[in-house]
Amino acid sequence: MEKQVTIYDLARALNLSTATISRALDDSPLVKLRTREMIRAMAEKMGYRQNLIASNLRKQQSRTIGVLLHEVNSHFATSVLSGIEKITTKERYDILIAHSGEDGAREIANTRNLFNKRVDGLIVSLAMTTSSMDHFSPFFEQGIPVVFFDRIIKKMPCSKIVIDNLKAGYQATAHLLDQGYRRIAHITASLQRNVYEDRFKGYKKALADHRIPFVPELVETCSLNREDTLEALNKLLLQKPDAFFITNDFAAAVCMDALQQKGIRIPGDMGMIGFNNDILGSLISPKLSTIDYPGLLMGETAAQTLMEKIKTKKNGKAILESKNITIPSTLIIRESTGKKDRPGRSRKA
Amino acid sequence: MEKQVTIYDLARALNLSTATISRALDDSPLVKLRTREMIRAMAEKMGYRQNLIASNLRKQQSRTIGVLLHEVNSHFATSVLSGIEKITTKERYDILIAHSGEDGAREIANTRNLFNKRVDGLIVSLAMTTSSMDHFSPFFEQGIPVVFFDRIIKKMPCSKIVIDNLKAGYQATAHLLDQGYRRIAHITASLQRNVYEDRFKGYKKALADHRIPFVPELVETCSLNREDTLEALNKLLLQKPDAFFITNDFAAAVCMDALQQKGIRIPGDMGMIGFNNDILGSLISPKLSTIDYPGLLMGETAAQTLMEKIKTKKNGKAILESKNITIPSTLIIRESTGKKDRPGRSRKA
Numbered sequence: 272m273e274k275q276v277t278i279y280d281l282a283r284a285l286n287l288s289t290a291t292i293s294r295a296l297d298d299s300p301l302v303k304l305r306t307r308e309m310i311r312a313m314a315e316k317m318g319y320r321q322n323l324i325a326s327n328l329r330k331q332q333s334r335t336i337g338v339l340l341h342e343v344n345s346h347f348a349t350s351v352l353s354g355i356e357k358i359t360t361k362e363r364y365d366i367l368i369a370h371s372g373e374d375g376a377r378e379i380a381n382t383r384n385l386f387n388k389r390v391d392g393l394i395v396s397l398a399m400t401t402s403s404m405d406h407f408s409p410f411f412e413q414g415i416p417v418v419f420f421d422r423i424i425k426k427m428p429c430s431k432i433v434i435d436n437l438k439a440g441y442q443a444t445a446h447l448l449d450q451g452y453r454r455i456a457h458i459t460a461s462l463q464r465n466v467y468e469d470r471f472k473g474y475k476k477a478l479a480d481h482r483i484p485f486v487p488e489l490v491e492t493c494s495l496n497r498e499d500t501l502e503a504l505n506k507l508l509l510q511k512p513d514a515f516f517i518t519n520d521f522a523a524a525v526c527m528d529a530l531q532q533k534g535i536r537i538p539g540d541m542g543m544i545g546f547n548n549d550i551l552g553s554l555i556s557p558k559l560s561t562i563d564y565p566g567l568l569m570g571e572t573a574a575q576t577l578m579e580k581i582k583t584k585k586n587g588k589a590i591l592e593s594k595n596i597t598i599p600s601t602l603i604i605r606e607s608t609g610k611k612d613r614p615g616r617s618r619k620a
Numbered sequence: 621m622e623k624q625v626t627i628y629d630l631a632r633a634l635n636l637s638t639a640t641i642s643r644a645l646d647d648s649p650l651v652k653l654r655t656r657e658m659i660r661a662m663a664e665k666m667g668y669r670q671n672l673i674a675s676n677l678r679k680q681q682s683r684t685i686g687v688l689l690h691e692v693n694s695h696f697a698t699s700v701l702s703g704i705e706k707i708t709t710k711e712r713y714d715i716l717i718a719h720s721g722e723d724g725a726r727e728i729a730n731t732r733n734l735f736n737k738r739v740d741g742l743i744v745s746l747a748m749t750t751s752s753m754d755h756f757s758p759f760f761e762q763g764i765p766v767v768f769f770d771r772i773i774k775k776m777p778c779s780k781i782v783i784d785n786l787k788a789g790y791q792a793t794a795h796l797l798d799q800g801y802r803r804i805a806h807i808t809a810s811l812q813r814n815v816y817e818d819r820f821k822g823y824k825k826a827l828a829d830h831r832i833p834f835v836p837e838l839v840e841t842c843s844l845n846r847e848d849t850l851e852a853l854n855k856l857l858l859q860k861p862d863a864f865f866i867t868n869d870f871a872a873a874v875c876m877d878a879l880q881q882k883g884i885r886i887p888g889d890m891g892m893i894g895f896n897n898d899i900l901g902s903l904i905s906p907k908l909s910t911i912d913y914p915g916l917l918m919g920e921t922a923a924q925t926l927m928e929k930i931k932t933k934k935n936g937k938a939i940l941e942s943k944n945i946t947i948p949s950t951l952i953i954r955e956s957t958g959k960k961d962r963p964g965r966s967r968k969a
Contacts, residue, residue: 318757318758318761318762319739320758320762320792342698343697343698344692346693348693349691349692349693352692353717367717368717368719370701372702384714387669398913409667426682460835497899525903527903528902528905550846550870551900551903554876554877555903555905556880556905581927
């Protein structure tokens with residue numbers, strides 16, 4: 272490795288004190304703006320690498336926020352990330368992204384890693400298979416702020432940003448009922464996760480309010496990947512449903528494709544509603560009705576809530592109380608939930 | 621903040637020397653395995669937070685690899701990440717993910733940030749709007765290994781992992797020609813980026829080999845987002861094409877939807893082929909022909925190449941020569957490229 276350029280080299284080159292160089296690189300207002308700019312230009316020219324690790328160690332903060340995601344491959348995840356980045360860029364914080372790929376064990380490893388990297392705060396959406404919450408204890412014990420979004424644990428002592436999943440599940444189911452469907456099957460994921468538990472409650476409440484008996488055999492939970500979804504679909508078809516409420520647009524698209532291949536007309540023979548408003552839903556045929564879920568706003572809100580907590584803590588004030596924030600969601604009516612027994616255009620010739 | 625548990629506290633609690641505690645936490649074979657396990661258990665119990673920053677600072681390595689991605693919202697990006705994670709997990713390295721959202725300015729900021737965080741190496745796929753390569757100079761000057769994948773700059777002095785984009789572009793175009801299409805329009809992105817430049821060269825070569833004149837008006841470049849793609853599509857339709865080769869499955873799906881809404885039958889009236897083999901392509905109707913691109917293998921190869929360079933450097937050996945590695949890609953024939961003038965099933969009733 273080449274010899275590293277130090278602030279001593281910069282001081283010598285510019286004939287300034289090391290204190291001035293150090294202050295300028297920390298963007299201190301004690302150094303005139305023009306001098307700061309000159310020092311920065313020279314630092315760049317000489318290939319100076321700011322020793323942020325040592326500098327942050329001294330200050331006991333890393334100006335870095337950890338983001339633990341359960342997946343990254345969706346419009347929702349990228350929207351959340353954009354929202355978080357919008358806030359952290361403004362506040363001049365860096366983000367470290369770690370993703371669990373829905374695997375609880377990887378989530379635990381990632382959590383430990385971000386803790387050891389001394390992030391100033393953590394934004395989390397839980398993996399599907401996470402069962403214990405013990406891996407977050409070090410954060411709580413050290414008073415490092417944690418904000419959960421989307422996939423949360425209700426009793427955790429920290430702020431949570433969610434949509435009203437019960438209401439959204441209710442709306443999706445009630446819309447199918449209003450369109451004349453009566454035997455509504457439900458494909459969802461682990462009911463341990465709040466989002467799926469609450470949507471399921473909404474489904475049951477809508478049935479009850481419309482005096483339709485709840486049939487446990489019409490509900491299947493799975494990982495929502497392609498293979499598992501198709502297995503759930505085939506099991507449910509034995510129960511002769513006339514509609515599906517599926518808590519994920521990708522899984523709904525997989526089912527729609529399989530049903531159409533069997534010659535079943537959607538809508539008409541079968542109603543179908545998804546969840547998330549992924550772009551996919553507007554590109555398949557018929558276009559998928561769904562629940563819109565504002566990821567950007569959720570990311571912004573999570574980051575803002577976390578930044579408030581970090582700043583309060585930095586100023587030595589008491590930690591802010593935890594907040595539960597509910598972001599609005601919307602029912603999007605497209606083609607796949609057209610009226611029962613009145614098939615719209617079908618993709619078959 | 622609570623008082624932090626130190627190795628002194630651990631030493632006292634276990635009646636061992638701080639040197640033993642420190643060695644055990646660094647997983648040194650100088651401490652018996654059973655003793656190491658006992659010390660780790662106690663460290664966990666007492667909430668000891670290993671000062672990795674200080675410890676790595678001492679060792680001048682962070683055991684962290686930076687991954688700079690141009691986007692995360694695709695099957696390809698997640699596959700690459702899985703491939704990288706598979707190797708780094710085995711090697712006990714952490715990953716920091718930063719993504720540019722196709723924005724060159726954000727790529728520059730992310731590069732500087734990862735440099736300042738002292739990553740031991742960098743895996744990069746360039747953003748669409750990156751023009752200068754200056755932001756990578758600090759890495760080259762300090763001898764920190766960088767590996768590019770997918771979106772590369774051919775003359776950069778580092779290893780590159782790519783597919784044969786020229787061959788893939790040739791195959792896609794030749795397949796449309798073999799199916800009887802003759803006026804093939806091409807929607808692609810910035811020809812500054814190798815992947816699009818090479819696919820375009822392949823498109824032209826296939827036309828030349830089939831003695832079809834190249835018509836510059838049949839080629840449009842854009843960001844490949846929904847809005848820009850539709851604008852490019854409408855411009856190209858004035859040129860009366862009979863097929864489209866579009867270098868991204870999402871953009872191809874957007875065009876297919878728009879064309880079908882105009883009553884144009886795909887295939888038959890119009891042939892369509894995409895690129896990337898995104899899951900989307902197998903869920904739309906007709907199913908999209910495309911080029912498969914093995915993201916997992918690309919991620920694994922990039923990480924393996926980087927790890928070799930890091931290890932060679934650590935052992936004080938000369939830096940390995942740069943390697944250019946080409947990963948195989950495959951033409952996937954589905955429904956959207958059926959023979960000209962022989963429409964298959966259409967999604968219209």
